[in-house]
Amino acid sequence: MSRTPAPAPTARSKTAPAQRLAVFVATRKGAWIYHGDARRKAWRCDGPHFLGHIISHVRLDPRDGRTLLAAAKTGHLGPTVFRSTDFGRSWKEAKQPPAFANPAGGPPARSVDHTFWLTPGHASERDTWYAGTSPQGLFRSEDGGVSWTPLPAVNDDPQFREWMGTVQDGTPDGPKLHSVTVDPRDPAHLLFAMSGGGVHESFDAGRSWRTMIQGLEVVEGFDPTTVTFHDPHCVRPCPSRPDRLYQQNHCGIYRLDGWGGATASTWQRIGRKMPKRVGDVGFPMVLHPRDADTAWVFPMDAATVWPRTSPEGRPAAYVTRNAGRTWQRLDQGLPEDQAWWTVKRQAMTVDAQRTPALYLGTTSGELWIGRDEGAKWSNIARHLPEIYAVEVAELG
Amino acid sequence: MKVLIPGALRSYTRASQVEAAGATLDALFADLDRRYPGLRFRVVDEQNLLRPNMRVFVNGVGVRDLGRSLGPDDFVAVVLALSGG
Numbered sequence: 001m002s003r004t005p006a007p008a009p010t011a012r013s014k015t016a017p018a019q020r021l022a023v024f025v026a027t028r029k030g031a032w033i034y035h036g037d038a039r040r041k042a043w044r045c046d047g048p049h050f051l052g053h054i055i056s057h058v059r060l061d062p063r064d065g066r067t068l069l070a071a072a073k074t075g076h077l078g079p080t081v082f083r084s085t086d087f088g089r090s091w092k093e094a095k096q097p098p099a100f101a102n103p104a105g106g107p108p109a110r111s112v113d114h115t116f117w118l119t120p121g122h123a124s125e126r127d128t129w130y131a132g133t134s135p136q137g138l139f140r141s142e143d144g145g146v147s148w149t150p151l152p153a154v155n156d157d158p159q160f161r162e163w164m165g166t167v168q169d170g171t172p173d174g175p176k177l178h179s180v181t182v183d184p185r186d187p188a189h190l191l192f193a194m195s196g197g198g199v200h201e202s203f204d205a206g207r208s209w210r211t212m213i214q215g216l217e218v219v220e221g222f223d224p225t226t227v228t229f230h231d232p233h234c235v236r237p238c239p240s241r242p243d244r245l246y247q248q249n250h251c252g253i254y255r256l257d258g259w260g261g262a263t264a265s266t267w268q269r270i271g272r273k274m275p276k277r278v279g280d281v282g283f284p285m286v287l288h289p290r291d292a293d294t295a296w297v298f299p300m301d302a303a304t305v306w307p308r309t310s311p312e313g314r315p316a317a318y319v320t321r322n323a324g325r326t327w328q329r330l331d332q333g334l335p336e337d338q339a340w341w342t343v344k345r346q347a348m349t350v351d352a353q354r355t356p357a358l359y360l361g362t363t364s365g366e367l368w369i370g371r372d373e374g375a376k377w378s379n380i381a382r383h384l385p386e387i388y389a390v391e392v393a394e395l396g
Numbered sequence: 397m398k399v400l401i402p403g404a405l406r407s408y409t410r411a412s413q414v415e416a417a418g419a420t421l422d423a424l425f426a427d428l429d430r431r432y433p434g435l436r437f438r439v440v441d442e443q444n445l446l447r448p449n450m451r452v453f454v455n456g457v458g459v460r461d462l463g464r465s466l467g468p469d470d471f472v473a474v475v476l477a478l479s480g481g
Contacts (some may be wrong), residue, residue, distance in 0.1 A: 076449040076476040077404055077438040093434045099442035111441035 018394030024058040029385035031055040059118040060393040069145045071115035079114045083145045096147035098139040107161040119180040122187030132177035136164045136194045151206045163197040163227040179235035193232035215267035217251040234285040234345040241292035248285040270324025284348035293323040298343045309340040333377035346389035361387030400473040408432040422462040449477040
């Protein structure tokens, strides 16, 4: 089968490239750190960390370049967060991991099953972090991840609780609060998404919230004005244009311009121009570090019983370089057929090098790099456990 | 009283059997958490319920009620449920 010609990357930066990179891989059975050189050719494996733990996410604090947080649990033990200030040589457990309150007279009490998503706070708020959990909950730490407090305007609000539904309304391994985003223009402007339960933003650091579902579609036959029917898979803020968001949803790919305006903006479905045989459903959404019109997705088969695998067993990323008007297939170097990959919402990312590279992890335990903005793919690691999340950091 | 600790929690206790005190199971876990910070939340959730895949035996009898009273000579075993293979 002939391969799709790879389009040339467009954007370039004049910034100096990093000399070292680290890729953080969170899996069902532990975490790994892959240290790469400036050319991203040689990779040194550091791991496993927390062998046997279910690690949902590992994030490096970009504000100090050395603090790592890891969201962990095991099949038996309850959820916690581990913290390292020496790049993973040693880890210390949070003193107060994310845990729901139980306010008198509130909705039925819940227990955190696992912390799913970690987001460092605003650059001006050193030591602030946010965490999203399953079942859906939002938590904040103001001491670098040592102690976490619940945000009651989300976690205990009867309207939010109705939108969250029950565990049976969520993803197979538990309903998620994810895509926690801090507006780089304003530390009090926050966003999160829920699977299921829609997209929401706050202008007052989480004390009150506004729903952002205008323009989003829902499964045929359901009412799009009902928030609980909305299933955003991944929402990402545009690094080079702060008022722009992209979203991979259960029902298509979207873009929103004007984020943070006085009135809620409308999502535009930009996945309509994806090839019909591929569709515009998937989990990850990845944005170019400097070109606001360039974004990548990794489509999955959402036909019939939702296999959640690469369409036709032929994995490929798709890129738009014009904010969603057209899409091109990127599959050079990826398996040509009989590769039934699933790539989860946190398991694909991009670095900020002069010519960015993409990184993705599969549920079958393979870690891949897509050099030249996804034009040429090659394998970094095989035989890892099921990969949940992949993050990359430039280390100077 | 003596408390048997499963392998998964020995990163906290560094021992398979420890001494702790409490008039109830709830109080016992509070004492264990004072001695070994973080241990309790891995076993008991924020609603004061034993986590689904954890088991506690008092003198060989399975208990899920954290209000169960204890005496100084009781033997408490915290174990991982044999949850499928």
